[in-house]
Amino acid sequence: MKFTQVRNATVIVDYNDNKFLIDPWLGPKDYMAGFEAGINSNIRQPRVELPFAIDKIVDVDAVILTHFHPDHIDEYALKALRKDIKFFVQSEKDMEIIKGYGFTNLEIVSENGTEYNHVMLYKTNCQHGKREIIKPLCESVGMPYESMGVVFKADNEKTLYIAGDTIWCDEVKVALDMYNPDIIVVNACAATVINGEHIIMNLEDIKQVLNHSKNSLLIASHMDTVSHLTLTREDIKNFIKSENLTNLLVPDDGETLVL
Numbered sequence: 001m002k003f004t005q006v007r008n009a010t011v012i013v014d015y016n017d018n019k020f021l022i023d024p025w026l027g028p029k030d031y032m033a034g035f036e037a038g039i040n041s042n043i044r045q046p047r048v049e050l051p052f053a054i055d056k057i058v059d060v061d062a063v064i065l066t067h068f069h070p071d072h073i074d075e076y077a078l079k080a081l082r083k084d085i086k087f088f089v090q091s092e093k094d095m096e097i098i099k100g101y102g103f104t105n106l107e108i109v110s111e112n113g114t115e116y117n118h119v120m121l122y123k124t125n126c127q128h129g130k131r132e133i134i135k136p137l138c139e140s141v142g143m144p145y146e147s148m149g150v151v152f153k154a155d156n157e158k159t160l161y162i163a164g165d166t167i168w169c170d171e172v173k174v175a176l177d178m179y180n181p182d183i184i185v186v187n188a189c190a191a192t193v194i195n196g197e198h199i200i201m202n203l204e205d206i207k208q209v210l211n212h213s214k215n216s217l218l219i220a221s222h223m224d225t226v227s228h229l230t231l232t233r234e235d236i237k238n239f240i241k242s243e244n245l246t247n248l249l250v251p252d253d254g255e256t257l258v259l
Helices: 075-080 092-099 131-140 170-179 203-212 233-243
Strands: 002-007 010-015 018-022 062-064 086-089 106-108 114-116 119-125 148-153 160-162 183-187 217-221 256-258
Touching: 010 160, 086 092, 086 114, 092 106, 119 170, 148 170, 160 170, 170 203, 183 203, 203 217, 203 233
Parallel strands: 018 062, 062 086, 086 106, 160 183, 183 217
Antiparallel strands: 002 010, 002 256, 010 018, 114 119, 119 148, 148 160
16 A cells, blocks of 8 residues: 655555545645635635646546545646546535536445445545534535545555544544554644634544554644644644654655555
């Protein structure tokens, strides 16, 4: 298995001879405004450029979109991806949206398992911020709340859990207990909205995952890119150093981990 951190939640996973592109946000630095519902809305995003050319990033076998938010997929990705590529989504609603851009080979990831080229994919549930607080906020600004995580399983690979846009919550604990993943990827820049709630993992959430899954390797993704971040790679590196951790990694944009 290889894990390539592209930028933000955009990663490439080479898994059992398949190359998966997750959450392709491919626009240039500063092309879009900060989110009005988030802190630091005056800061444009992405904050950094892509580490690779777009044509290299989209040279994959399949795409997985965890949810249809503008920092997880954009018009640059929708234009660059070939229209017949295998495209996995979380729901009928997201499927209809992606079909509207001309894609023809879509499938919903099932909680019971979806097979693709000798890889089993399993949908897991998320809380993209505390559901009772953040879901009404999302609805008030016309942005969907639901997001998914994905577990990868294959006979010849370690079990991988990409938790997606979520905080530490019962849904994550259920996934960890059910699949006992060897490798866990968490979105961890502690993106924060105007009411002060974080909507993906912060440092305390990372500590909870580490404590719950002591034998797993944890990778922090979704770093240093969106306008409303409150936790940086440097913060996590300082935490790793202070705690002398060997089971937490925070790859740089463009870095590939061989796992």
